[in-house]
Amino acid sequence: MSGMQFTAASSGTAHTNTSLKSRIGRLLLRVILLAQSLFVIYPLVWNVLASFKTNKEVLLSPWSLPGSLNWDNFVRAFTTAKMGDYMFNSVMVVALSMAITLAVVVPTAYVLARMKFPGRKFLTNVYMAGLFIQGVYVVVPIFLVMNDLHMLDNRFWLSAVYAAGSMAFSVYLLIGFLKSIPREYEEAAMIDGCGYFGTLFRIIVPMARPGIITVVIFSFFDFWNEYVLAMTFISSEHKKTIPVGLSNLFEIQRYATDWGSLFAGLVLVLIPTIVVYSLLQKKLTEGMMLGGLKG
Amino acid sequence: MEMYRQVFLLDRERMVTAMSTKMKRTGFILACLIPGLALFSLFRIYPTLQIFHKSFFMWSAIGDEPKFIGFKNFVDMFQDEVFLLSLRNTGILMLIVPVLTLAIALINASILSKSKLRESGFYRTVFFFPSILSFVVIAILWSFIYHPSIGFLNASMELIGLDEFVMPWLGHEKTVLWALAVTMVWQAAGYYMVMYIAGIDGISPEYYEAASLDGASRIQQFFSITIPMLWEIIRVTIIFIINGVISISFILVSIMTAGGPNRHSEVAITYLYGQAFKNGNFGYAMAIGVVVFIISLLLALLSNRLTEREAS
Numbered sequence: 001m002s003g004m005q006f007t008a009a010s011s012g013t014a015h016t017n018t019s020l021k022s023r024i025g026r027l028l029l030r031v032i033l034l035a036q037s038l039f040v041i042y043p044l045v046w047n048v049l050a051s052f053k054t055n056k057e058v059l060l061s062p063w064s065l066p067g068s069l070n071w072d073n074f075v076r077a078f079t080t081a082k083m084g085d086y087m088f089n090s091v092m093v094v095a096l097s098m099a100i101t102l103a104v105v106v107p108t109a110y111v112l113a114r115m116k117f118p119g120r121k122f123l124t125n126v127y128m129a130g131l132f133i134q135g136v137y138v139v140v141p142i143f144l145v146m147n148d149l150h151m152l153d154n155r156f157w158l159s160a161v162y163a164a165g166s167m168a169f170s171v172y173l174l175i176g177f178l179k180s181i182p183r184e185y186e187e188a189a190m191i192d193g194c195g196y197f198g199t200l201f202r203i204i205v206p207m208a209r210p211g212i213i214t215v216v217i218f219s220f221f222d223f224w225n226e227y228v229l230a231m232t233f234i235s236s237e238h239k240k241t242i243p244v245g246l247s248n249l250f251e252i253q254r255y256a257t258d259w260g261s262l263f264a265g266l267v268l269v270l271i272p273t274i275v276v277y278s279l280l281q282k283k284l285t286e287g288m289m290l291g292g293l294k295g
Numbered sequence: 296m297e298m299y300r301q302v303f304l305l306d307r308e309r310m311v312t313a314m315s316t317k318m319k320r321t322g323f324i325l326a327c328l329i330p331g332l333a334l335f336s337l338f339r340i341y342p343t344l345q346i347f348h349k350s351f352f353m354w355s356a357i358g359d360e361p362k363f364i365g366f367k368n369f370v371d372m373f374q375d376e377v378f379l380l381s382l383r384n385t386g387i388l389m390l391i392v393p394v395l396t397l398a399i400a401l402i403n404a405s406i407l408s409k410s411k412l413r414e415s416g417f418y419r420t421v422f423f424f425p426s427i428l429s430f431v432v433i434a435i436l437w438s439f440i441y442h443p444s445i446g447f448l449n450a451s452m453e454l455i456g457l458d459e460f461v462m463p464w465l466g467h468e469k470t471v472l473w474a475l476a477v478t479m480v481w482q483a484a485g486y487y488m489v490m491y492i493a494g495i496d497g498i499s500p501e502y503y504e505a506a507s508l509d510g511a512s513r514i515q516q517f518f519s520i521t522i523p524m525l526w527e528i529i530r531v532t533i534i535f536i537i538n539g540v541i542s543i544s545f546i547l548v549s550i551m552t553a554g555g556p557n558r559h560s561e562v563a564i565t566y567l568y569g570q571a572f573k574n575g576n577f578g579y580a581m582a583i584g585v586v587v588f589i590i591s592l593l594l595a596l597l598s599n600r601l602t603e604r605e606a607s
Contacts, residue, residue, distance in 0.1 A: 026410065026412070029406055029410055029412065030412065032406075033403075033406070033407075033412075033418050036403070036418075036422065037417075037418060037421045037422070039481070040421050040422060040424065040425060040481070040485070041421060042447070043436045043437070043440060043447075044424075044436075046436075046439075046447060047436055050439075058445060059444075059445055061450065063450070100334070103330070104330050104331035104334055105331065107326070107327030107328070107330075107331070108327060108328055108331040108332075110327065111323075111324050111327040111328055115320075115324055117321075117324055123328070123332075126335075126340070127335070130335065130339055130340075132538075132592070133339060133343050134538060134541065134542050135542065136541060136542045136545050136564050137343075137346065137584050137587070137588055138339065138342040138343055138346065138584075139568070139571075140346075140567070140568075140571045140572075140577060140580050140581060140584065141341075141342035141343075141345035141346055141349070141581065142338055142342045143571075143572075144345070144357070144577065145337065145338070145341065145342060145345075147357060160334060160338065161338050163334060164334045164335055164337070164338035164339050165338070165339070167331065167334070167335050167339070168335075168339075171331075195319075196319060196320065196323035197323065200327075221427050224429070225428070225429035225430065225431070225432075227429070227430060227431050227546055228542075228545065228546065232572070243429050243430075243431040243432075244431075246431055246432070246435065247431050247434075247435070247550050250435050250438070250550065262435070266432055266435060266436070269429060269431075269432055270428070270432065273427055273428060273429070277424065277427055281420060281423075284427075285423065285489050285493075
């Protein structure tokens with residue numbers, strides 16, 4: 001109300017007044033957003049700085065810069081803390097689980113999206129129901145199954161469990177994607193005598209590449225960061241993945257206080273995530289919408 | 296005669312090829328489905344059925360034969376004080392975390408998509424970043440933020456003169472759940488923000504133009520356009536985040552506090568895990584799993600019902 005009266009009184013200054021108001025508003029927004037950015041970034045920056053600090057410097061103040069670049073921490077992370085071994089295991093488990101996931105998910109999603117056969121609807125619903133069963137609920141029974149079948153402490157079977165865990169989401173995402181590909185391509189391929197498998201691998205897979213890439217990105221983060229299952233199913237020190245190795249190291253460092261190598265270890269886990277994120281950021285957020293919003 | 300024979304042959308050929316294409320098709324379908332189904336059955340379907348089945352058994356060591364005891368596990372559970380405390384803690388987190396996360400995510404999303412700041416891409420990238428970090432890394436980092444002597448939080452309190460509030464955040468019964476909740480919000484807010492931005496970008500700009508012509512302020516537009524138009528997405532994200540709280544709280548609690556101090560940060564799933572792998576009570580652990588699963592399902596249904604709008 002008062003604004004309107006003001007405008008009526010002097011329309012000349014009103015314009016500069018609103019632009020001043022909006023400028024102050026923008027400044028305020030920026031301050032809020034920058035404060036939040038700091039809140040998000042600070043722990044990570046602190047971590048990187050701490051990975052170069054000596055133990056004494058870590059104790060001194062959370063703001064100070066490291067006196068010199070202490071690469072020792074990274075060396076110790078690899079030698080005494082065995083981060084290299086953990087990293088190798090993680091890379092292996094991620095690669096294996098990814099291979100298994102793609103090998104089972106692409107054909108499953110294709111058949112469920114495209115072929116008509118009795119039980120299709122039921123099977124699709126079974127996979128969709130899987131979206132609601134999170135890993136944490138089924139750790140105990142999976143452990144017991146693996147114990148019966150002598151699959152514990154084995155990186156291959158851990159990868160198989162990972163793949164099974166990501167199936168529901170990946171099948172759901174790919175079915176949605178495959179349904180959007182026009183049928184004419186397959187029909188033409190069949191007439192050309194490609195056969196079912198030929199059509200799937202030579203026509204459908206290349207066309208579904210964006211969907212498959214989305215599955216790969218999401219699974220990468222899931223597998224690389226997974227902790228609960230790896231902690232439960234792997235017992236040998238030399239087979240542990242990096243999140244488990246780190247949490248063990250954290251447990252020890254509470255009392256032993258070689259913090260430097262712990263922080264260096266954390267940085268080592270962050271690097272691949274940051275690289276993948278910066279390369280594929282756009283694909284990732286697009287994929288999220290594909291997977292998230294259609295639900 | 297010759298002609299009939301040819302027709303007959305052709306017909307037979309056609310039938311044979313029809314049959315073989317049908318068999319090929321069936322073979323293809325089976326070849327595509329069986330490996331995935333085998334994997335999924337072994338590591339998802341069978342374990343899920345096991346939870347429900349074995350929750351009626353007393354089973355206290357791997358080698359033992361499980362003994363059927365009916366509903367005893369469930370009855371015991373509601374007399375088990377630690378379980379009840381863990382359920383209460385889970386409930387508190389399921390309440391605080393979704394509300395804070397979604398409120399922050401919504402506000403940030405509408406600021407970033409409506410204010411047209413030049414650097415909004417930067418904020419978007421930064422805010423989203425925590426949601427791709429490993430929970431283990433987040434748990435360790437935040438343990439140091441809350442660290443009583445070298446922690447950032449206490450150091451900054453001292454810096455701005457709030458010395459009397461300096462405390463071991465994770466070591467105090469009153470603050471520990473809040474400290475964990477803040478970490479969870481830090482982790483998840485950016486993820487939901489990106490979802491909401493996508494939703495807001497899908498709203499026709501004409502609504503906002505019409506509203507600002509009518510003199511509606513930004514805040515009025517937020518409540519009268521953005522929230523109603525995003526309602527369906529908001530409903531879905533509430534369910535996502537309730538599920539998210541269950542799995543992230545397990546990792547944060549087991550790394551940051553181990554359920555302490557004095558079980559005041561124990562959540563239902565960490566208690567379940569301890570019962571199974573520390574005490575060997577597999578039957579009891581699975582019964583807890585059933586109860587937590589049902590509760591989270593009921594919560595999802597409840598929130599769905601509460602947020603339902605009358606078809607108008």
